[in-house]
Amino acid sequence: MSKYYLNYLDELESEAIFILREVWAQFENPVIMFSGGKDSILVTHLAKKAFYPAKIPFPLMHVDTGHNFPETIQFRDDVIEDLGVKLIIGSVQESIDDGRVAEEKGKNATRNALQITTLLDAIESNKIDCAIGGGRRDEEKARAKERFFSHRDDFGQWDPKNQRPELWNIFNGKHFEGEHFRAFPISNWTEMDVWNYIKRENIAIPSLYFAHEREVVWRQDTWIPNSEFLILEDHEEVVTKKIRFRTLGDITITGGDESEADTLEKIATEVAGMRNTERGNRSDDKRSESAMEDRKRQGYF
Amino acid sequence: MLDNNQLLRFTTAGSVDDGKSTLIGRLLYDSKSIFEDQLEAITNTSKKKGHKGVDLALFTDGLKDEREQGITIDVAYRYFTTPKRKFIIADTPGHIQYTRNMVTGASTANVATILIDARHGVIEQTKRHAFIASLLQIPHIIVCVNKMDLVDYSEKVYNDIVRQFEDISSKMLVTDVRFIPMSALDGDNVVNKSTNMPWYQGAPMLHTLETMHISSDINKVDARFPVQTVLRPQSEGFIDYRGYAGRVASGIFRKGDDITVMPSGFTSKIKSIDTLDAALEEAHAPMSVSITLEDDIDISRGDMIVRSNNKPEASQDIEVMLCWLNNDSAKPRAKYTIKHTSNDQKAMIKEVVYKYNINTLERVNDDKELNMNDICKVKIRTTKPLMVDAYRENRTTGSIILVDDATNETVAAGMIV
Structure with missing residues (x-):
């Protein structure tokens, strides 16, 4: 080797590995928040690298809204088996059954906001002191100010105006009993970086990301997948389209784009030419200008 | 992107009035890094606020409070990519009360961009920004002489500002300084070369960022x-x-x-x-x-x-340039957790040697109180030795933070002298 610098993907990878190792060293009981989406898959892949040749030394945690794509759940179970790590499931359905939260009403009802309670309950009952997430600063304006190590008070809340300064590569995870942290190893990655890296490393991702035929309904400027949870309006029509999903969330709120991209190569090319942000298809972010900031303050991912 | 494309981190210091947000908006817009839905959102807001055209500065608005007050409070990170490099911008507020955020943004930067309003020339704020860049040993500085459109693209005005800046920077530890006359509002010399300033022979800002040699920024000698x-x-x-x-x-x-x-x-x-x-x-x-x-x-x-043939110094007594980051002032002889690389020890601030007046850059010897945003030289004693290098030799093994054990908050950041 003649050059002594890293290319941008190697530098991002090295930074993320460093963060993951810091989490493991500074916390008693961390978990990776695993949704089955590409960002949490990427974080898990990086964790594999961070601890090799040892196994990932902490569990994965899935907040299960019950409104899943079946493909996502299958994928999740395959990943767990492959890694040989423990899976913790926080169930929104259980939170509803226990009366901790109430289901939203109406055709645009989602379980998105309900996840906050389930997540915080799971963090508390499993005594988790650091939940590692796949959040990226390029996703949304409130996330642009997020720290790698992000403090949450004992109510699980984020206080954006009172964040700990983060300098150089020194991370302060000190906390009191009952408080926890969120850690974001891929803060500095953009959507394009994620796809270029997935392509380079040939990381397995759910089939939903690739163009496929699916029954969908046109709603809020995007193709919402037909599912048992979808309440159709009279004027709405279920059609079959070749689509792919750019992000994966609940099946009720995740819109797809019409696409022919059925390989990682084609997806990377497609993403490079995209003229809209990836969260533009997420109705949870469309609710208001500060929808993400408000949810994050309460303890959202 | 090519395989050997590097990552360049730069910080922008300036206030809304210098056109800092406009500059960032312009970089992102002209390098086609703004998505249509984002553009639509700021076009709508521009209209609502009664601005003429699209106010690119709105693109960098972040938190609710910041949008309401029209200022940057915290460090915000922005990303863009060109066929040559990936860029991370640490967008920091320029006002004195946010010195701590400037220091934070500067800590990981390869390049500092300092904005100067061509109408006003070098002002106290410029000195402060240059001082922080030199203190944090950012290897390269780009001085953006902005709003050239408001001084008739005058070469003389520009040359005067260059001279003023060199006057102050010659007294600091900075090595690589470049100057670019520009108008961020109109896009002159940001991404595209200006046709209004034929007397300027240099490259526009983006080209400068894309081609600047940064491989030597990392210390390759001390393993x-x-x-x-x-x-x-x-x-x-x-x-x-x-x-x-x-x-x-x-x-x-x-x-x-x-x-x-x-x-x-x-x-x-x-x-x-x-x-x-x-x-x-x-x-x-x-x-x-x-x-x-x-x-x-x-x-x-x-x-x-x-x-084995090149060791850092193992020391319990270190001299540090400290920036106080917390609302609560330092308590005399208080104990803190000191974090240095992966090593945590207890530490005590033994002595405040002097403090900087951050506007005049003079040393103050009679005020020993450490308040938020203060920058001062201190002597620290640790319970066990730290393996340290001087910060100017090594940004990783030469930096520390102090954590208050009573609150667990990061209260200070320091550079080992």
Whole structure:
């Protein structure tokens, strides 16, 4: 080797590995928040690298809204088996059954906001002191100010105006009993970086990301997948389209784009030419200008 | 993007009035890094606020409070990519009360961009920004002389400002300074070369950022490897494996190198340098790897592996340029947790030697109180030795933070003198 610098993907990878190792060293009981989406898959892949040749030394945690794509759940179970790590499931359905939260009403009802309670309950009952997430600063304006190590008070809340300064590569995870942290190893990655890296490393991702035929309904400027949870309006029509999903969330709120991209190569090319942000298809972010900031303050991912 | 494309981190210091947000908006817009839905959102807001055209500055608005007050409070990170490089912008507020955020943004930057309003020339704020850039040893500075459209693109105005800036920077520790006359509002010399200033022979800002040599910014001489954690898989094939996980802070480590573990002083040789992808012959900064040694010695987090012929200083008494970051002032002789690489120790501020008046850059000897945003030279005593290098030699092993044990908050950041 003649050059002594890293290319941008190697530098991002090295930074993320460093963060993951810091989490493991500074916390008693961390978990990776695993949704089955590409960002949490990427974080898990990086964790594999961070601890090799040892196994990932902490569990994965899935907040299960019950409104899943079946493909996502299958994928999740395959990943767990492959890694040989423990899976913790926080169930929104259980939170509803226990009366901790109430289901939203109406055709645009989602379980998105309900996840906050389930997540915080799971963090508390499993005594988790650091939940590692796949959040990226390029996703949304409130996330642009997020720290790698992000403090949450004992109510699980984020206080954006009172964040700990983060300098150089020194991370302060000190906390009191009952408080926890969120850690974001891929803060500095953009959507394009994620796809270029997935392509380079040939990381397995759910089939939903690739163009496929699916029954969908046109709603809020995007193709919402037909599912048992979808309440159709009279004027709405279920059609079959070749689509792919750019992000994966609940099946009720995740819109797809019409696409022919059925390989990682084609997806990377497609993403490079995209003229809209990836969260533009997420109705949870469309609710208001500060929808993400408000949810994050309460303890959202 | 090509395989060897590098990552460049730069910081922007300035206030709304200097056109800082407009400059960032312009960089992103002209490099086609703004998405249509984002553009639509700021076009709508521009209309609502009664602006003429699209106010690109709105693109950098972040938190609710910031949008309401029209200012940047916290460091915001922005990203864009060109066919040549990936860029991370640490967008920091320029006002004196946010010195701590400027310091934070500057801590990881390769390049500092300092904005000057061509109508006003070098002002106190400019000095402050240059001082912080030199204090944090940002290797390169780009001085953006902005709003040239408001001074009739005058070469004389520009040359005067260059001279004024060189007057102050010559007294600081800065090596690479470049000047660019521009109008961020109209896009002159940001991404595209200006046709209004034919007298300017240099490149526009983006081209400068894309081609600047940054490979030498990392210290390649002093091999330092702070151990983050120990990997013991105890699984088949790896029963006796004991790997030291960490990120090379500086320098180069090779298989077979004679190393010393600090602070214990035990010596050994590097047996292997491992990653999931492959075992490596060598590792350089800033690679994350796992190192195994020929000998079974007791090493844990906080220890540092170094090459035996080039060791840092192990010291309990360090002199530090400290920036106080917290609302609560420092308590006299109070104890803090000091964090230095992967090493945590207890520490006490023994003495405040002097403090800087951050506007005049004069040393103040009679005020020893450490308040938020103060920058001062202090003497610190730690309970156990830290393995330190001078910050100007090594940004990783030369930096520390202080954590208040009563609140767990990060209260100060320091650069070892």
